[in-house]
Amino acid sequence: MNHAILMSSAADNVDFMIHGIISYEIFGHTVWITTSHVCILLVMLVLVGLSIAANRRMKRATETPEGFQNVLELLVEKLDGVIYATMGKVAAPKFANYFCTIFVFIFVSNISGLVGLRPPTADYGTTLALGLISFTLIHVTEFKNLPPKQIWADMCSPLPPWLPIWLPINLIGNIAVPISLSLRLFANILSGTVMMALVYGLLGKIAIVWPAVLHVYFDLFSGAIQTFVFCMLTMTYISQNYETE
């Protein structure tokens, strides 16, 4: 199987699959550069351009903000507000940069369906990577902040620490976290992509203006909610490791 998930072809004019563009051999495996890579590169270019523009604008920032500076300050203030409200004063300054970055990245990826790209988050590779980053962060902060005794007690949680019968179930629960985080994001965006592809593929003759309503729901609303949920859940899991302080 050298095809990624959902990389085969379906009906003739319904197209929501990931297409391979270039293939190359590495260690005996065929690896594909797919449309997901191209879309993710475009999203990153947009974000890098935006960051450079923001940096140049903020270097000559004025006391009373106007125009672009207003937008930037509003964005950073709102995101900081959410992060501080969820994580508390101790943990929030350490993670504010990371969560702002990942929020903007997932959001722009999700709404990139509006400009005709296939959203990169509708590829399980992207979301699994995001989920694994969250998993690593959760457990690194756990081992940094909690004493080993308490980690062991948490792992045997409903039963006392000297009776680790519940340990395997808690381990499975921990492993399920990145899987459910990534699958939730992936399946939501994928379902939106499939719906839009079906509308445009099967109703192509009468799909004139009204699919805009569906775009507002599937791309904007669903994308924003799922971005929020992904960041919120990761923040909650991480801030659990700061409770004793």
Next chain:
Amino acid sequence: MNITGEDLILACSAIGAGLALIAGIGPGIGQGIAAGHAAAAVGRNPGAKSDITSTMLLGQAVAETTGLYGLLIGMILLFVKPLT
């Protein structure tokens, strides 16, 4: 009309995809309950409307996950065809 083994598996995959989407019932009920309680909460305390709305949307998005797993199984059965 000859039905080969592959045709049979494809047909059964389609039926299985339809059955997998029954999973949509659960999140529907759950989201309805959440929205109902949120409406009641706004009725009791209209000042906290924005907090209630964001909490409700967060909970609903999490409750939606099981339905999306069903959808994923259905899509994999239909398009990836793992059994043939």
